Amino acid sequence: xxxxxxxxxxxxxxxxxxxxxxxxxxxxxxxxxxxxxxxxxxxxxxxxxxxxxxxxxxxxxxxxxxxxxxxxxxxxxxxxxxxxxxxxxxxxxxxxxxxxxxxxxxxxxxxxxxxxxxxxxxxxxxxxxxxxxxxxxxxxxxxxxxxxxxxxxxxxxxxxxxxxxxxxxxxxxxxxxxxxxxxxxxxxxxxxxxxxxxxxxxxxxxxxxxxxxxxxxxxxxxxxxxxxxxxxxxxxxxxxxxxxxxxxxxxxxxxxxxxxxxxxxxxxxxxxxxxxxxxxxxxxxxxxxxxxxxxxxxxxxxxxxxxxxxxxxxxxxxxxxxxxxxxxxxxxxxxxxxxxxxxxxxxxxxxxxxxxxxxxxxxxxxxxxxxxxxxxxxxxxxxxxxxxxxxxxxxxxxxxxxxxxxxxxxxxxxxxxxxxxxxxxxxxxxxxxxxxxxxxxxxxxxxxxxxxxxxxxxxxxxxxxxxxxx
Amino acid sequence: xxxxxxxxxxxxxxxxxxxxxxxxxxxxxxxxxxxxxxxxxxxxxxxxxxxxxxxxxxxxxxxxxxxxxxxxxxxxxxxxxxxxxxxxxxxxxxxxxxxxxxxxxxxxxxxxxxxxxxxxxxxxxxxxxxxxxxxxxxxxxxxxxxxxxxxxxxxxxxxxxxxxxxxxxxxxxxxxxxxxxxxxxxxxxxxxxxxxxxxxxxxxxxxxxxxxxxxxxxxxxxxxxxxxxxxxxxxxxxxxxxxxxxxxxxxxxxxxxxxxxxxxxxxxxxxxxxxxxxxxxxxxxxxxxxxxxxxxxxxxxxxxxxxxxxxxxxxxxxxxxxxxxxxxxxxxxxxxxxxxxxxxxxxxxxxxxxxxxxxxxxxxxxxxxxxxxxxxxxxxxxxxxxxxxxxxxxxxxxxxxxxxxxxxxxxxxxxxxxxxxxxxxxxxxxxxxxxxxxxxxxxxxxxxxxxxxxxxxxxxxxxxxxxxxxxxxxxxxxxxxxxxxxxxxxxxxxxxxxxxxxx
Numbered sequence: 001x002x003x004x005x006x007x008x009x010x011x012x013x014x015x016x017x018x019x020x021x022x023x024x025x026x027x028x029x030x031x032x033x034x035x036x037x038x039x040x041x042x043x044x045x046x047x048x049x050x051x052x053x054x055x056x057x058x059x060x061x062x063x064x065x066x067x068x069x070x071x072x073x074x075x076x077x078x079x080x081x082x083x084x085x086x087x088x089x090x091x092x093x094x095x096x097x098x099x100x101x102x103x104x105x106x107x108x109x110x111x112x113x114x115x116x117x118x119x120x121x122x123x124x125x126x127x128x129x130x131x132x133x134x135x136x137x138x139x140x141x142x143x144x145x146x147x148x149x150x151x152x153x154x155x156x157x158x159x160x161x162x163x164x165x166x167x168x169x170x171x172x173x174x175x176x177x178x179x180x181x182x183x184x185x186x187x188x189x190x191x192x193x194x195x196x197x198x199x200x201x202x203x204x205x206x207x208x209x210x211x212x213x214x215x216x217x218x219x220x221x222x223x224x225x226x227x228x229x230x231x232x233x234x235x236x237x238x239x240x241x242x243x244x245x246x247x248x249x250x251x252x253x254x255x256x257x258x259x260x261x262x263x264x265x266x267x268x269x270x271x272x273x274x275x276x277x278x279x280x281x282x283x284x285x286x287x288x289x290x291x292x293x294x295x296x297x298x299x300x301x302x303x304x305x306x307x308x309x310x311x312x313x314x315x316x317x318x319x320x321x322x323x324x325x326x327x328x329x330x331x332x333x334x335x336x337x338x339x340x341x342x343x344x345x346x347x348x349x350x351x352x353x354x355x356x357x358x359x360x361x362x363x364x365x366x367x368x369x370x371x372x373x374x375x376x377x378x379x380x381x382x383x384x385x386x387x388x389x390x391x392x393x394x395x396x397x398x399x400x401x402x403x404x405x406x407x408x409x410x411x412x413x414x415x416x417x418x419x420x421x422x423x424x425x426x427x428x429x430x431x432x433x434x435x436x437x438x439x440x441x442x443x444x445x446x447x448x449x450x451x452x453x454x455x456x457x458x459x460x461x462x463x464x465x466x467x468x469x470x
Numbered sequence: 471x472x473x474x475x476x477x478x479x480x481x482x483x484x485x486x487x488x489x490x491x492x493x494x495x496x497x498x499x500x501x502x503x504x505x506x507x508x509x510x511x512x513x514x515x516x517x518x519x520x521x522x523x524x525x526x527x528x529x530x531x532x533x534x535x536x537x538x539x540x541x542x543x544x545x546x547x548x549x550x551x552x553x554x555x556x557x558x559x560x561x562x563x564x565x566x567x568x569x570x571x572x573x574x575x576x577x578x579x580x581x582x583x584x585x586x587x588x589x590x591x592x593x594x595x596x597x598x599x600x601x602x603x604x605x606x607x608x609x610x611x612x613x614x615x616x617x618x619x620x621x622x623x624x625x626x627x628x629x630x631x632x633x634x635x636x637x638x639x640x641x642x643x644x645x646x647x648x649x650x651x652x653x654x655x656x657x658x659x660x661x662x663x664x665x666x667x668x669x670x671x672x673x674x675x676x677x678x679x680x681x682x683x684x685x686x687x688x689x690x691x692x693x694x695x696x697x698x699x700x701x702x703x704x705x706x707x708x709x710x711x712x713x714x715x716x717x718x719x720x721x722x723x724x725x726x727x728x729x730x731x732x733x734x735x736x737x738x739x740x741x742x743x744x745x746x747x748x749x750x751x752x753x754x755x756x757x758x759x760x761x762x763x764x765x766x767x768x769x770x771x772x773x774x775x776x777x778x779x780x781x782x783x784x785x786x787x788x789x790x791x792x793x794x795x796x797x798x799x800x801x802x803x804x805x806x807x808x809x810x811x812x813x814x815x816x817x818x819x820x821x822x823x824x825x826x827x828x829x830x831x832x833x834x835x836x837x838x839x840x841x842x843x844x845x846x847x848x849x850x851x852x853x854x855x856x857x858x859x860x861x862x863x864x865x866x867x868x869x870x871x872x873x874x875x876x877x878x879x880x881x882x883x884x885x886x887x888x889x890x891x892x893x894x895x896x897x898x899x900x901x902x903x904x905x906x907x908x909x910x911x912x913x914x915x916x917x918x919x920x921x922x923x924x925x926x927x928x929x930x931x932x933x934x935x936x937x938x939x940x941x942x943x944x945x946x947x948x949x950x951x952x953x954x955x956x957x958x959x960x961x962x963x964x965x966x967x968x969x970x971x972x973x
Contacts, residue, residue, distance in 0.1 A: 147696075235530065454514040
């Protein structure tokens with residue numbers, strides 16, 4: 001069962017007339033099962049335990065901050081007149097954006113028959129779910145009286161007898177983000193069912209077998225089931241692809257539908273979506289580079305996968321850079337004095353430090369990916385991906401805070417200063433994200449075994465019949 | 471194995487294959503042999519196996535379409551009903567039913583329901599979840615989700631014959647051909663699991679029951695508040711102490727200078743120009759009305775209404791006016807008062823009545839010029855009917871306060887003291903037009919006589935100057951006329967000459 005392309009871990013070299021393999025080495029179906037299942041079956045390693053302790057501590061900090069916030073009131077944040085959106089909304093938009101790469105990999109790349117997605121899509125989808133959990137936390141507590149957040153839902157209230165405002169982008173957001181979370185969850189879970197059945201069938205322990213047995217819904221691997229399953233997967237991918245674009249478009253409406261200079265622009269929907277994909281792929285790299293090392297997945301998550309992702313980061317990074325330039329150009333070309341001022345103020349006003357951090361991280365740093373050396377060296381791409389994450393957080397900060405802090409009336413200008421609660425919640429949200437992600441790595445199949453085996457079968461079949469090598 | 475399973479029902483026969491290609495070949499073979507109730511079990515989807523096994527396409531896309539369309543309809547109906555019909559509110563002039571604004575939510579619900587339809591529809595069509603399956607009794611079958619391919623022929627197939635099927639599968643390259651028999655695991659749910667499920671459900675109902683009980687129970691105890699919201703106001707009770715103020719009283723005394731409503735204690739004679747004492751004896755109801763009006767109004771500008779109409783409409787009315795007006799100005803009239811009165815008269819009265827009070831102010835002049843039909847000329851202050859003996863100070867004050875005929879009341883613009891000052895100035899004005907030299911103090915008579923002589927002299931000079939100016943103008947006009955006549959004659963002569971030469 002050897003592959004057409006020999007051993008060795010570098011499969012990024014182009015071979016004319018031949019496709020580089022997606023799975024490396026003399027890998028069999030059973031090897032893939034072993035590699036992925038052993039992560040969940042063996043006791044966790046030291047890196048995992050250490051990471052979990054840190055992440056869980058940060059998660060607890062977030063929980064305590066939320067309790068403090070609800071008990072005291074939103075005044076514990078730095079949100080003051082006129083900047084009432086502040087960090088919570090910055091964090092919300094940032095985390096929603098992170099989520100997008102997961103669905104993009106699993107839906108859009110699936111529709112385009114990009115088979116290289118199979119070894120990274122599971123973790124990316126998990127990342128989507130957890131990022132949306134982090135994102136959902138912030139508007140939930142930002143409404144002030146968080147225990148009444150359910151008023152956003154159009155339910156027949158016996159006390160108030162009134163309905164939410166469907167002409168407001170803020171309500172569209174509620175529907176968009178909750179639909180996105182739900183569909184992503186279905187997609188993720190459905191994709192995991194066959195792999196959970198593998199876990200069930202490998203379980204020695206009775207309890208473990210029962211738990212995975214319930215989760216996998218009695219999956220047997222029947223071809224009739226596979227046929228409907230694949231059809232359902234394709235349909236969900238087709239639904240999720242426009243959904244990804246719509247979610248960040250609607251998030252951008254929160255800004256673009258207002259009259260605030262710097263927000264009131266038609267470029268926001270595509271610009272936000274490009275930024276979301278940009279930051280999402282950076283986060284996938286941030287997670288995958290250490291994960292493939294810790295869990296010894298180098299044969300499945302190969303350099304070629306990472307290389308492909310860096311190319312997407314490079315492309316979307318240039319789209320984002322173009323969007324920054326276009327914004328500036330239109331602010332000048334439109335000749336609206338407030339708009340012009342808003343952009344000059346962003347670049348040279350009191351938040352210039354944030355603006356130039358954003359430009360450095362988002363526009364300049366991805367250009368390192370022009371070099372093949374950077375694209376194929378994990379630690380280098382990991383560093384750049386961290387920069388991109390920082391830059392994208394600052395992009396949301398620059399958009400939200402600079403526009404609110406200086407709009408039409410100079411008498412209503414102010415400088416935003418975050419409080420320690422703002423900081424603790426931002427850091428704590430990473431704790432929430434990594435706690436969930438580490439638990440996922442420990443208990444769920446990190447790589448989509450079934451689909452990876454299918455691509456392997458495809459390659460084996462080709463090597464048998466097409467090129468006659470073996 | 472076969473000995474153990476002899477007495478059990480056989481559900482079908484299963485064979486193992488190690489790679490995709492041999493599985494596919496076997497599938498085609500049993501399909502061609504005419505078996506319908508067959509199935510393959512693979513660790514991953516094998517493309518082309520549908521055709522090899524003869525599996526028909528699924529109806530799943532139609533379920534998704536139906537669910538998606540339902541989502542669109544629900545979203546549109548919900549938004550149109552909630553925001554367009556049942557609970558309308560205007561936001562920046564947008565229409566109540568604004569379809570463009572309803573698109574995002576409609577889109578999201580379409581996707582959501584279509585996804586639900588796909589997800590749950592797929593499991594339902596597959597008959598999952600199903601935790602018990604006879605095929606799981608084969609311990610080798612655990613590898614179906616790892617790396618082994620299984621081909622299965624069901625006993626319900628009309629062609630099924632165990633020995634023949636086993637032979638066929640063996641011929642097609644199958645290994646480990648075994649019969650699938652009844653599941654011998656107990657079907658009863660373990661007791662501990664039932665207990666656990668029941669107790670979890672029971673415990674989870676406790677909070678809901680507590681809330682439900684609280685909602686229907688009447689109690690004189692305060693409500694149990696998790697979140698205070700604004701349900702409990704921090705307002706203080708009467709006579710309570712409070713550390714908020716230095717005197718520790720929660721009830722606050724009046725701010726100095728506050729006059730409570732109804733507590734007015736002004737001098738009504740001064741404010742109305744009427745001797746209220748006398749009025750209360752002759753016309754008690756009117757006196758009561760006046761007192762009530764002034765006591766309620768904060769700025770003492772109570773209107774008298776129709777009473778003054780009769781009081782001020784001519785001599786006949788004046789005779790029937792029984793109001794006991796104050797005869798004299800209650801102010802101590804001195805130079806300051808008169809000057810104040812003059813200023814106020816200049817501001818408010820002179821526009822109509824004129825600076826000298828003869829009723830020929832600028833407004834009147836303008837009205838006369840444009841022949842305003844509804845115009846009633848302002849009174850001449852020097853009419854004897856307006857002198858103090860016929861028109862008492864109090865009545866004049868009342869006229870300024872409440873107005874008369876075309877004149878509006880000035881109570882809201884002029885303070886009572888200023889109104890009395892105007893009354894005093896009007897009296898002085900009236901006096902000035904009828905004074906004789908005898909009334910002037912003897913020390914000042916000389917200057918006045920001198921002034922009169924000066925004025926007469928000036929008038930005379932002015933008249934002389936005017937006469938001279940007119941004469942000069944007449945002479946000049948005559949001279950110009952003569953000049954023009956001369957010029958005309960010259961022109962005529964010239965033109966006549968020109969005509970002659972042409973000829």
